[in-house]
Amino acid sequence: MSLKIDQDHSRFRAIVRGKIRENLRRYISQGELIGRKGKDLVSIPLPQIDIPRFRFGDKQQGGTGQGDGDPGDPMGGEQGEEGGDGKQAGEGAGEHVLEVDVTLDELAAILGEELELPDIQDKGKSKIISAKDRYTGIRRVGPESLRHFRRTYREALKRQITMGTYSPDIPIVVPIPDDRRYRSWKTEAEPVANAVIIYMMDVSGSMGDEQKEIVRIESFWIDTWLQRQYKGLESRYIIHDAVAREVDRETFFHTRESGGTMISSAYKLCAQLMDDHYPADEWNIYPF
Structure with a gap:
């Protein structure tokens, strides 16, 4: 049964996602996010979110409007109330900004929803189910290779203390079969998905710093979004000028070079990587 606070938290997260979506372009264009990983938190500034309530108008102005007015006229307050030059403190209330922490995975999810990106279709080894054993608890029976010695010792010590046979002067603990504890495991099935991104960037003199920054930001968000789709995503990086x-x-992400440019050399190297390592029928291949 969900608690009321859980419902309120879900509504708040939905409001935050809506606010982020409205200003998504501004957030994803921040170059300082490059290098962070999916679970890293990012502080997003949002306008203050108030609890809905009835409020009186500014300066106790009544009525439903302020006269006829023209399109573009400010609503509320008096004309002439403008920001100062920063040399003296003001008297009015300032604009309140709320910062919320979201993960890069959440931002990537919102980006995918906003751009209506399709779900990834698995290929090749994704048809194969990989079984993995995970230790999940403790039980009373099991093979000796999985005996949990610490838990076995604890059970034996508890039994001897309860029965009064344990002596601190002679701290000998002898487990009996009923004291033995063993690790329990569970076999979980995981699909194996294959995906590789091959990034290509022109680092010649024909690419300015602004253009290179655009490529880096684009590559970062492509990588972040695809990391949500695949657990074992591979990334390969190609730079080129004339070669x-x-x-x-x-x-x-940090190289600086100059010289001529020949983009065909990058395409040839990309094709060679695909032929040598990534069969198209077994891999989802994303060259950028």
Whole structure:
């Protein structure tokens, strides 16, 4: 049975998601988010969210309007109330901003909803179910290889203290079969999905810093969104000027070079990676 506070929290999260969606473009264009991971928290500034209630108008103004007015005229307050130059303190109330923490995974989910991105279709090994054993608890029977020695010792100690056979002067604890405890496990099935992203970026002199920053931000959000779809996502990075070469993530996002450009060299290297390592019938391949 859900509590009232859980319902209120769900409504609040829905309101926050709506506010974030309204200003999504501004949030995803922040370059300082590059390098963070899915569970990292991001502080998002939002206008203050007040609890709905009846409120009196400013300066106790009555009525339903302020005269005829023209389109674009400010509503409420007196004309001439403008911001100062910052040298002296003001007298009126300032604008209140609320900061909420959301994870990058949540932002990526909102991005996918807003852009109506499709669900990923699994290929190849996703048809195979991988079975994994996980330890989930303790039980009284089991193989000796899974005996939990600490729990067994604890049960034996409890029994001897209860029966009065334990002596602190001679701290000998002897387990009997009823004291033995064993780890229990559960077999969980997990689908295996294969996906790889191949990033390509022009680092030649024809690319300005602003253009490179756009590519980095785009690559970051593509990676963040796809990480939500796959557990074992692979990423490969290619940079090129006149010649293409594969680099690591750090080099891809921070390299600065100049020279001529030949984009075909990057496409050829990308095709070679796909042919050598990623069969199209077994992998979801995303070249960018």
